[in-house]
Amino acid sequence: MTFVKGFTTGALTSFACFYVYNSRISTARKKYAEDAESIIKQNRVVISSDDPMLEDVNKLENQRKILKYGIPDKGPEYNVYENHVLNYDQARKIPSWVAEHITQDKLKGEANRKHSHFKPDPNLNSKFNAGNDDYLKSGWSRGHMTPAGNHKYKQTAMNDSFYLSNVVPQNYENNAGFWNRFELYCRDLTKKFKDVRVITGPVFLPDLEESEDKIFIKYQLIGKRQVAVPTHLYKVVIAESNNNNNNLIALGAFIVPNKPIGYDKQLTDFMVPLEILEEKTGLTMLPKLDQSMTKNLCSVDSCQLMSRDKFELYFIARRLQTAKNLDQLNKIYNEIAEKKLKPDDYLIKLFKEKEWQLKEKELMGKKHQKEL
DNA sequence: CGGGCAAACAGC
């Protein structure tokens, strides 16, 4: 079947442009193009279904016309930072995924979050950037996707994680509690696995209990820029080791509600098949991974988060180290008894060291006052 | 570790 149609001078020039500039046209293709050109010179364009090359040429010409003013741009496919890579969702003003590689070396170092500050990401199109004021007094915390604690080895890497391109509105209690323990668990995996890779991001899911015959996804928007509050957060964890020439790749996918999660819940309660996570996010997470070569993370590892006692002792230990005087030190230490926790040897040692240090300091202070 | 808030301060 052959169609013959008239054409305008515009079509001729656009075709000529296409012909001149598209260097990808092969020699064989060139012949078709030349044929096409000779037909064009006769004021006719022939599109033939049994002439695939010519049809191709016409398709491309048509595409050029349709997209005369450019292709709608949803922003970069991904942005690269010192120690993480992410894709930013310009409509929701949050990342759609954040990828990172965790090793033991990266978890050691002097980088400290007190030297970092949340701020808009200067690498983004400012038109779509979120601001601190969007989060302020919104009722939601600024939750890191790749956590600050995964970048201890380098201050600039940690600073990068404080760009709001790496942040989503997260429930306070979830962020400080369950999610925090989840992140600690990921770091802990580096003790068993040489390489740990994690992809983290938001998910928007319908509340099936609330819906009846029709299903809706409902989510809050905060601030003047209307930053989207995800209903859930996900993590894909890939842990690898090659001990005894035996290459083990462990894979786990998790979807956690963006709300307080108690100690009664286990990490495995939130495990989902990767396919489900991919379906819900619209992302093929690991296109280059042969999944038949992987094992379930929670079958080769306990997937056990830190217990309540251990966790509370853990951050009491952190706070002990920041105590500035004996009064404060004792106050923090007394919390252990108040919460009916049993201090471990490490914590007792830490307290004694700090106590000695502060006593010394206060003694020096008094001596100094007397001299004056 | 994960966060916030308010006072003090600098700058226009």
Add this chain to the structure above:
DNA sequence: GCTGTTTGCCCG
């Protein structure tokens, strides 16, 4: 005068 940034102190 107001506004944005730093500092110190607070919590789970």
